[in-house]
Amino acid sequence: MATIRENPIFRIVWQQTPIQECGEPMIDLSKFNFVLDPVYFKQGISNSPVCFVREQVAHKLQRVQDNLGRYRLKIWDTWRPRSLQAKLYDYYRSKLAFEHPDWDKLRLDEEMTIFVARPDINLIPPHSTGGAVDITLVDQNGKELDMGTDFDHFGPEAASLYFESQQQERSAEICSNRRLLRSAMSAEGFRFDEFEWWHFDFGNQCWAAAFGYSFAIYDEISEPLHTSI
Ligand SMILES: C[C@@H](N)C(=O)N[C@H](C)C(=O)O
């Protein structure tokens, strides 16, 4: 796997972006007609299959899906408590260490920083706000569109614009599918992630920093207690 570099300035900026929590409740996505595929629950990493997001995020996703017409959104992951973020971080760190026995601690840390938000106490993982989603598109038969990599493929090919500069046989189709997802999500105000084509943010610090807003509207939520229907 070739190393790709995260812009360290952006990382510092988003992590320091102020938050003015708007108090929006969480909502269970099973009340909508998305295709739910809670991957981390199926893998035994999470102990809950329920997909929670902030209310506005859910309605935005609904509009994205409505506007897509013949495609539906498949949702792999949404809100994560910090404890799950920590489990996920450890799981992937061990996996990367096993696959790359030649990598030292520094290299492992660098690669991990790109693909999984650190669960450190002084950072707020984007998914822990209810404002981040990991998604893809499926056709009428429930078949996933070709996005060039699997979910959580931690390599350069996962970068949102990677295939824009490739001349492979499938590149044009992959670019078109990724563009469709990105433009549909952008139209609803989501921020796409540079390194993971499946990850989108709304309302959290990444979103605010990327769009130059002076504050984020979603803080960390430890339990989705105040849910809405
Ligand atoms: C682990 C992956 N699906 C993901 O969501 N990564 C981002 C960077 C995150 O952990 O917030």
Ligand SMILES: [Zn+2]
């Ligand atoms: Zn994500």
